[in-house]
Amino acid sequence: MSTASDLGSIRESVKQLCESYGEDYWLELDRTRGFPTAFVKELTDSGFLTVLIPEEYGGAGLGVMEASVVMEQVCRSGAHAGACHAQMYVMGSVLRHGSEAQKQYYLPKIAAGELRLQSFGVTEPTTGTDTTSLKTFARRDGDDYVVNGQKVNIPSFKVQEGDVEVFGQQLRGAARGQRQRLRRRIGMIFQGHNLLRCLTAEQNVQMGADLLPNLGYRARRDQAREWLRSVGLEDELGKLPHDLSGGQKQRVAIARALAAKPQLLLADEPTAALDSGTGREVVELLKRLAREQSCSVLMVTHDPRILDVADRLVRMEDGRLYQRIR
DSSP, rough: OOOHHHHHHHHHHHHHHHTSOOOOHHHHHHHHHHHHHHHHHHHTTTTTTGGGGGGGGGGGOHHHHHHHHHHHHHHTTTTGGGGGGHHHHHHHHHHSSSOOOHHHHHHHHHHHHOOOOOOOOOOOOOTTTTTGOOOOOEEEEEEEEEEEEEOOOOOOOOSSSSSEETEEEOOTTTTHHHHHHTTEEEEEEOOSSSTTHHHHHHHHHHHHHHTTTTOOOHHHHHHHHHHHHTTOOTOTTTOOOOGSSSOOOOHHHHHHHHHHHOOEEEEEEEESOOHHHHHHHHHHHHHHHHHHHEEEEEEEEOOOOGGGGGGGOOEEEEEEEEEEEE
């Protein structure tokens, strides 16, 4: 364990590093919605974000106390620890649960700053920030584990290897602004409806219409009502999500996604929380409305009961595309 003198030295070193990134730096990032890449890189290069990685893998091999001091001093210095704290401890999943081969491969790269391991999820839509109430669990099944629970997407997408093209645009090396403009052309429907509980069905759908340029408030409201009529919920405009059934909530989510007039709609297991009959109704409705709007739909599902609705089927296993079924 470090002595008080050692901790004081860590504080002073972090403070000196943060002085190079003053208020103007953070205000500009806030204005442009940028990420503090230079700040995170210098923290990594200086060894402050690798304090928990053992020395044999290129880290400092220190403990939680030292890691806490680093993050505390970052905040005291007026910098933003939220942009980098996960880089420090998410690697713990590899350190604690990874094989020796995985540790040898990933940890030195993380310690050297060659690899960022930062995006993660610690919550569920029905749990909020109370992580002690998480319902997701893993059950051992022979040599494997079966994970049960609701997935949460936390997008922090950056292409590290290979090429990814969407609408003819190369995403590898794409600037943040380019990715944001591309994102506006894409709608999303989640496994859970992800409706805002404090807003009515009409207001939730209007959020999608708010993304459209040159559209006044009255026009956005009228469009939201029209979409709700399209999904059969014209009598539920003023209801909050807790007053709607599961199928109705997912219909609102479809209306919200399509209200932004996307060219591509990503649907992440939209029937997972629905019974078979309601699930099929929702998918058929989604297909009809998307076609009317000339919008393509890319859907991920484990539900074999709705496969016949798709125009094209591709099998994926362990993160790899194996074959085109039809």
